[in-house]
């Protein structure tokens with residue numbers, strides 16, 4: 001690690017640990033608005049806006065219903081996320097109460113300025129695009145989303161033109177489509193080729209790299225930002241590595257990886273086409289680990305190959 | 316409530332069970348804790364209800380039993396599925412429907428059999444009665460104790476008339492002990508055991524798979540007694 005990088009890394013870690021040191025939830029608005037430029041960032045091609053490369057997902061982990069105790073614990077996770085440079089939060093009407101749990105947490109944190117709110121349209125009713133957005137906005141307690149995506153390509157033919165119209169009216173900043181688990185890549189490719197979308201979200205992790213062959217190069221060519229979902233393969237991959245007796249190799253520490261989650265995330269976000277990875281967690285300690293991937297070096301092409309070889313020999 | 320139609324059928328093979336379960340295991344168990352906190356001391360009444368059922372079966376007095384089971388099903392359908400679980404998953408609305416529908420069928424049975432039950436009815440075989448007794452005791456007593464033991468917490472356990480599995484297992488067991496019960500009534504408890512087993516499987520909580528086992532054993536036992544009955548008549 002170079003000296004400058006090392007100093008930058010230390011500063012970020014110090015700031016983060018000060019901000020994370022058990023400050024009560026109320027009255028932390030100042031701390032949660034972290035200076036995001038100290039973190040690893042990528043540009044959203046359609047606008048040039050910069051985004052920190054680690055965001056967070058909310059599938060399962062934020063679906064806690066009206067349980068006060070669990071809501072409070074999720075607010076603590078959000079606080080950790082923002083204090084360590086988090087911006088993008090991804091949710092969906094499909095995720096049960098996750099949207100309103102996020103909305104509640106954001107309100108407790110006095111709506112951190114760095115938030116990049118990404119949600120989805122999840123209805124087969126092609127006329128309900130705007131209504132679906134409004135309902136999601138009310139759960140998030142927001143006036144506007146940064147990004148709205150058609151979830152799992154559900155009736156995208158009807159939703160995309162309507163999302164485009166909402167974008168033109170200034171009601172949403174970016175639009176996109178999502179898929180996962182390697183499903184419907186052919187259809188996704190067609191959409192990327194024929195529609196003016198800002199984002200795609202797809203599954204990309206160290207053991208599921210199908211997107212590398214066509215979709216990621218196409219995204220670069222078309223100037224479409226890419227969100228990598230299931231970065232830990234739904235938890236399976238990180239769990240397996242953590243349970244193994246293998247520690248991360250010393251050379252990976254030079255890249256700023258202190259643990260396996262950071263190793264996995266750095267690999268993902270170092271792909272030139274990937275804009276952001278969105279790991280989900282229900283634990284503050286895991287959030288801290290994941291957000292650690294926002295600092296340090298970004299692996300080069302050569303280093304990525306080395307990382308992959310090393311990992312594939314283990315799993 | 317979103318329609319199931321949003322799933323692309325051609326993609327179904329690429330889904331795993333957990334893709335349909337939008338919750339974490341610990342959050343699911345918290346539902347049981349919250350339900351128990353909410354319901355206490357209704358547990359004592361539910362216990363009284365179970366004792367009442369066993370005493371009535373012993374006395375061959377079957378009136379009120381289907382109605383009592385129906386009340387338990389409605390209580391769980393509303394207070395667990397609709398009040399708590401539906402916050403986390405839209406599927407809970409369908410689960411509640413299973414409980415309400417079975418409750419309706421039991422009330423219908425109560426009404427239709429009202430005049431038959433005090434008089435002489437064809438008595439059921441002791442084997443079937445013992446099987447039903449075993450199953451209902453398992454659902455009402457052993458399952459709650461097992462869950463409490465495995466999870467090391469009585470507060471997050473399952474109980475008759477409070478939480479879904481214990482209630483359905485108890486109901487299914489009692490159905491075996493009742494005469495003039497239409498076989499179709501077993502479909503819904505069987506369906507619930509299958510669904511609940513899928514949920515536990517998706518949540519990686521393998522003790523919950525006992526529901527599949529009991530559904531399978533009950534189904535096999537039901538078919539066997541049916542065939543035996545046919546052969547002997």
Ligand SMILES: NC(=O)c1ccc[n+]([C@@H]2O[C@H](COP(=O)([O-])OP(=O)(O)OC[C@H]3O[C@@H](n4cnc5c(N)ncnc54)[C@H](OP(=O)(O)O)[C@@H]3O)[C@@H](O)[C@H]2O)c1
Pocket residue numbers: 056057058059060061090091151152178179180201228229230231232233234235236238239242261278279280281282283285286287289290
């Ligand atoms: N079609 C779509 O649009 C689509 C599909 C799939 C996913 N997504 C989005 O992508 C997000 C991420 O995907 P995902 O949630 O399916 O899977 P994931 O992020 O790959 O894995 C989540 C799992 O990893 C565990 N985990 C997280 N950080 C960890 C750490 N540091 N150490 C150990 N375990 C850790 C979590 O458990 P703990 O809670 O114990 O930390 C959780 O069970 C979703 O939440 C969702 O927002 C979108």
